[in-house]
Amino acid sequence: MPASAPQASASLPLHRRALSVALAVAALLSACRAAQAGDVMTWVMPDFAPASIPVNGKPGQGVADQAVNFILARWPHTEHRFIYANARRTWEMLGRGEQVCFAAALRTPDRERIAYFSDANRLPPPSLVVRSDTLPAIPLNSAGEANLTALLAQGALRGLVVDKRSYGEFADQAIAQRPAPSGLHTTAAGNYGKNIFKMIAAGRTDYTLDYDFAFAYERARAPELATLATVPVAGSGAPVTAGFACPRTPWGRAAIIRIDRLLGTREGAAALVRAQSSWQTESSRQRYAADTAEFARRRARPSPASDFD
DSSP states (O other): OOHHHHHHHHHHHHHHHHHHHHHHHHHHHHHHHHHHHHHHEEEESOOOOOTTEEEEOOOOHHHHHHHHHHHHHTOOEEEEEEEOOOOOHHHHHHHHTTTOOOEEEEHHHHHTTTTEEEEEEEOOOEEEEGGGGGGGGSSSTTOOOOHHHHHHHHOOOOOEEEEEEOOOOOHHOOOHHHOOOOOOEEEEETTTTTTHHHHTTSSSSOOEEEHHHHHHHHTOOOOOGGGEEEEEEOOSOOOOEEEEEEEEHHHHHHHHHHHHHHHHSSHHHHHOOOHHHHSSOOHHHHHHHHHHHHHHHTTOOOOOOOGGG
């Protein structure tokens, strides 16, 4: 018995060491699982060129793509996933508080009730897009701008816009308050309505609202769109603000603050302006140069904390 005592005392540290190793491995595996679960960022991208032009399911060189790629380069040790969705699905996801952030959100008071925002672009307001032979029927003011309220009220022409997509606060309000019945209809198109241009050219509808850079992108790829023209909308001359949106939840607040801090630098502001300018028409760049410069000055630093209250 005395000879066996040293053997027992020697085995005790070994047993403890084995237990300690097992516990450490278990803790490491648990930490890895937690990191894997937590270090995932899901981006909702618009199915809408040139805001997003995906390459193999990932952001390419569209306006929102370039903004996301700037962030990805500064957000390491994270798995970044991408979902391409239409406007309705996107805002339903954000409204439910899902852990996703949208990379091309127009900022409106209604949307601010369900999402936090970080500004990334100042876009020229949408124009009316019509066939050239329809122009005489468009109510215009003395400056040659379309009177959207009068157009919606007359009902003589057929219009088509995308459900849940924002066309800026002025146009959104006019659309929401249009009389019933009205010649304007909505569609839940999954591609942000890019096929509407071809529908206008084919005479299946008469007009829509859209951004000059989006129309220019599609016209360059579809010769039949040469018969279409754009008309500025009276009262909506101010550019609209777009950017990133995350759900109004604790997770969303943390995500949008991180996004905003990455964007809120001189380097970030310059990258955002380049992304926007790369797809704007030359006339649009010149017309809104002062507004773009002011936006870049403000975007070169993080947004005020009150934006995330």
